[in-house]
Amino acid sequence: MHSDPYFCQMESTLDAVAEQDMLSFEAFRTSVIADYRMALMSREVSLLGRREVLTGKAKFGIFGDGKEVAQIALAKFFQKGDFRSGYYRDQTFMFVLKVANVEDYFSQLYADVNNDPYSGGKNMNAHFATEFVNKKGAWSNLVDNFNISADIAPTAGQMVRGLGLAFASNCFRSSKHKAQLTHLSNNGNEVCFCTIGDASTSEGHFWEVVNAAGVLQVPLAIFVYDDGYGISVPTDLQTTKGSISEALKGFEKEKGTNGIKIYTVKGWDYAALCETFEEGIAYTRETHTPVLFHVKEMTQPQGHSTSGSHERYKTSERLQWERDWDCNKKMREWLLLNELTTEDTLQALESEVKQEVRLSKLAAWEKYIAPIKEKINQGVALVQKGLIEADLKIAIELLHELVHSREPLKRDIFRTLNLILEKIPQHPNAKSIQSFLDNYYQHEAPFYSKDLYNEGPLSTLNVSQVDPIYPADAATLNGYEVLNHYFDALFDENPLVYAFGEDLGNIGDVNQGFAGLQHKHGIDRIFDTGIREQSIIGQAHGMAMRGLRPIAEIQYLDYLLYAIQTLSDDIATLHYRSNGLQSSPVIIRTRGHRLEGIFHSGSPMGVIVNALRGIYVCVPRNMVQAVGMYNTLLRGNDPALLIECLNGYRLKETMPSNITEFTVPLGKPEILKEGNDITIVSYGSTLRIIEDAALRLHKMGIDCEIIDVQTLLPFDINHQIVVSLKKTNRIIFIDEDVPGGASAYMYQQVIELQGGYRWLDVAARTLSAKAHRPAFASDGDYFSKPNTEEIIKVIKAMMSE
Ligand SMILES: Cc1ncc(C[n+]2csc(CCOP(=O)(O)OP(=O)(O)O)c2C)c(N)n1
Ligand SMILES: [Mg+2]
Numbered sequence: 001m002h003s004d005p006y007f008c009q010m011e012s013t014l015d016a017v018a019e020q021d022m023l024s025f026e027a028f029r030t031s032v033i034a035d036y037r038m039a040l041m042s043r044e045v046s047l048l049g050r051r052e053v054l055t056g057k058a059k060f061g062i063f064g065d066g067k068e069v070a071q072i073a074l075a076k077f078f079q080k081g082d083f084r085s086g087y088y089r090d091q092t093f094m095f096v097l098k099v100a101n102v103e104d105y106f107s108q109l110y111a112d113v114n115n116d117p118y119s120g121g122k123n124m125n126a127h128f129a130t131e132f133v134n135k136k137g138a139w140s141n142l143v144d145n146f147n148i149s150a151d152i153a154p155t156a157g158q159m160v161r162g163l164g165l166a167f168a169s170n171c172f173r174s175s176k177h178k179a180q181l182t183h184l185s186n187n188g189n190e191v192c193f194c195t196i197g198d199a200s201t202s203e204g205h206f207w208e209v210v211n212a213a214g215v216l217q218v219p220l221a222i223f224v225y226d227d228g229y230g231i232s233v234p235t236d237l238q239t240t241k242g243s244i245s246e247a248l249k250g251f252e253k254e255k256g257t258n259g260i261k262i263y264t265v266k267g268w269d270y271a272a273l274c275e276t277f278e279e280g281i282a283y284t285r286e287t288h289t290p291v292l293f294h295v296k297e298m299t300q301p302q303g304h305s306t307s308g309s310h311e312r313y314k315t316s317e318r319l320q321w322e323r324d325w326d327c328n329k330k331m332r333e334w335l336l337l338n339e340l341t342t343e344d345t346l347q348a349l350e351s352e353v354k355q356e357v358r359l360s361k362l363a364a365w366e367k368y369i370a371p372i373k374e375k376i377n378q379g380v381a382l383v384q385k386g387l388i389e390a391d392l393k394i395a396i397e398l399l400h401e402l403v404h405s406r407e408p409l410k411r412d413i414f415r416t417l418n419l420i421l422e423k424i425p426q427h428p429n430a431k432s433i434q435s436f437l438d439n440y441y442q443h444e445a446p447f448y449s450k451d452l453y454n455e456g457p458l459s460t461l462n463v464s465q466v467d468p469i470y471p472a473d474a475a476t477l478n479g480y481e482v483l484n485h486y487f488d489a490l491f492d493e494n495p496l497v498y499a500f501g502e503d504l505g506n507i508g509d510v511n512q513g514f515a516g517l518q519h520k521h522g523i524d525r526i527f528d529t530g531i532r533e534q535s536i537i538g539q540a541h542g543m544a545m546r547g548l549r550p551i552a553e554i555q556y557l558d559y560l561l562y563a564i565q566t567l568s569d570d571i572a573t574l575h576y577r578s579n580g581l582q583s584s585p586v587i588i589r590t591r592g593h594r595l596e597g598i599f600h601s602g603s604p605m606g607v608i609v610n611a612l613r614g615i616y617v618c619v620p621r622n623m624v625q626a627v628g629m630y631n632t633l634l635r636g637n638d639p640a641l642l643i644e645c646l647n648g649y650r651l652k653e654t655m656p657s658n659i660t661e662f663t664v665p666l667g668k669p670e671i672l673k674e675g676n677d678i679t680i681v682s683y684g685s686t687l688r689i690i691e692d693a694a695l696r697l698h699k700m701g702i703d704c705e706i707i708d709v710q711t712l713l714p715f716d717i718n719h720q721i722v723v724s725l726k727k728t729n730r731i732i733f734i735d736e737d738v739p740g741g742a743s744a745y746m747y748q749q750v751i752e753l754q755g756g757y758r759w760l761d762v763a764a765r766t767l768s769a770k771a772h773r774p775a776f777a778s779d780g781d782y783f784s785k786p787n788t789e790e791i792i793k794v795i796k797a798m799m800s801e
Contacts, residue, residue, distance in 0.1 A: 137458030164542015199230020460636025501553025557592025572614030606741025
């Protein structure tokens with residue numbers, strides 16, 4: 001046994017590696033040198049990547065330099081079937097797994113829509129993703145893959161998704177149907193690796209997830225990369241006691257308690273990193289409980305990103321410390337100290353790696369730029385063809401910049417050729433130039449817009465209508481009982497479905513939709529959670545990404561705001577930002593409208609339709625409609641929010657017999673009452689007030705047509721509403737949101753998009769709640785939200801205009 005600490009570490013690393021693979025010392029040495037080569041390669045990518053941005057070839061860059069060695073170590077323990085929910089520093093981790101190669105990495109840096117394999121040019125560099133769902137809409141064989149959930153830029157957002165990806169392992173482990181789900185999980189043995197920067201642990205997401213993971217006991221391995229800064233703000237302004245592992249001590253798992261196991265390790269210490277991760281990951285894999293590694297003393301050799309320089313906020317001592325304790329430098333010293341290699345060999349390796357990265361970068365650039373240059377050549381040829389002498393000078397001047405640009409963009413082609421058409425409208429080839437531009441635009445534009453929702457076979461829009469069947473002796477039940485019977489049948493029928501939220505398990509939700517069902521279908525599938533909306537949604541999101549069908553409950557619509565970041569940034573963008581590689585068919589169930597008081601009556605539908613493009617938004621008017629929508633959603637692969645009407649649980653409804661089969665198609669409004677004088681467009685519980693107003697208006701001789709849009713996203717796909725407007729020539733959009741909220745959204749859809757303005761006899765109107773949040777109690781509601789008398793008054797005024 002050596003007394004030198006370096007030798008001790010080397011021996012223990014040797015033990016660790018040899019134990020796994022029975023490697024000889026020679027093989028160990030080869031593998032360590034291969035690790036160092038990887039660290040060098042990744043560093044060179046960071047250096048060249050930054051240069052590409054500074055020279056104008058790429059727009060922005062953020063890199064993983066200073067974090068290489070730790071990632072090489074942790075990647076050793078990431079197995080096929082495992083999941084990662086990480087952030088923009090993880091390039092080395094991805095290179096080790098071969099999820100990324102250098103050429104692909106640069107393709108993403110250049111925003112190359114054809115060759116960025118992770119996001120199709122939609123996401124910033126170092127935002128990775130692997131395929132979870134294939135183009136046919138079927139889940140890939142996740143147990144044979146390294147599963148990289150698509151990255152987002154909002155820091156700490158990855159935590160809640162990570163919780164869900166880990167929690168899904170628990171679900172698979174306890175599932176009675178796991179034998180049929182072996183492509184999704186190997187008995188729930190998968191660990192989720194979640195990486196986060198030190199400063200981002202200041203976010204509520206982090207604390208919510210550490211707490212939830214400690215309660216739920218999930219196989220989640222959190223790695224905090226501590227480089228002492230969040231851009232310019234140092235750790236002591238971020239974290240209590242300046243140390244996340246210190247601050248987390250109360251969460252630590254002890255004998256007989258739940259909680260989370262915590263390790264600290266230095267980010268430059270290759271041997272200790274390998275050893276610590278090996279022990280910690282084995283622990284979480286075996287015990288299925290969470291672990292956190294506080295990886296200290298990391299650096300940022302090039303500063304935070306290409307947006308600024310760290311010399312502005314780091315002292316010269318700090319900068320010197322970062323140079324001295326650079327992980328690659330320390331690993332190099334360690335290799336030499338332990339005589340694992342020689343200076344000459346390392347120098348040769350270093351120049352070999354530099355050359356290799358340079359060539360891959362050039363290949364990526366060539367792939368990116370060649371088709372653009374080709375288009376420039378085609379455009380120039382069209383301009384030159386048939387150009388008369390008098391216009392030659394103008395054309396040459398305009399083309400000059402485009403032709404000589406070293407980094408031309410597609411938009412430069414559109415700008416230049418359009419300018420030429422504007423300046424030389426008599427150009428003999430003007431028509432061909434215009435159609436060249438139109439074709440080019442039509443070819444390129446879809447790359448930037450596609451895959452917001454599933455477009456293939458599992459698009460929820462493909463689900464066709466199946467009408468409810470009402471037998472002669474159909475029961476009449478309260479709305480909540482309809483739901484209760486439905487969920488009971490659904491949980492019998494579909495083993496992938498789970499439901500959870502605050503008060504949903506034991507008491508079966510605050511309105512009894514799940515009453516008695518936990519007892520019947522098991523606590524593993526129907527259960528309570530803490531009050532933690534953000535991570536309830538994240539939990540469901542991760543489960544849905546792994547092929548389960550969670551129904552996550554937010555107790556009241558008003559509290560959706562707690563989860564809006566995950567919904568908007570992560571779930572709504574997942575399919576889009578992964579270029580269709582991943583889907584999260586999560587269903588968020590909540591209830592809203594028409595209760596009372598500022599915090600229980602909300603209907604922030606404008607916020608929702610604007611923030612959640614990428615999630616379908618269903619607003620059923622009663623529980624039978626809600627059931628039909630649940631059935632539709634469960635047949636597609638898209639995420640959706642379904643808002644049940646709070647005042648509908650005790651209203652009587654007729655129970656269909658085909659309760660798990662009938663469907664309500666998305667984007668198809670329903671005419672609730674035909675009429676000739678005015679079209680009223682609305683949704684949800686407001687419809688009951690409108691129906692009341694329409695009855696009274698009828699007695700006054702005004703014949704209203706009432707349309708329930710049923711879903712706000714998508715909205716009236718086949719433009720049915722304008723057909724009604726053609727008949728009535730008057731239209732009003734009514735809801736309980738603030739002025740300019742969802743009523744304005746519906747107005748824009750019908751008047752502008754459907755061309756409704758052409759059929760108006762009087763100005764189209766919106767009628768919404770007042771601009772403030774609704775006051776308490778029934779009179780607060782009456783004066784804050786549209787009421788029957790107000791609706792009658794506005795419609796009478798419209799009729800007499
Ligand atoms: C929610 C959110 N706030 C702010 C930012 C801007 N931002 C990007 S990275 C960053 C610092 C993150 O620091 P840290 O978590 O320590 O990670 P590091 O970059 O140091 O690896 C900030 C403030 C962001 N992306 N997301
Ligand atoms: Mg940091």
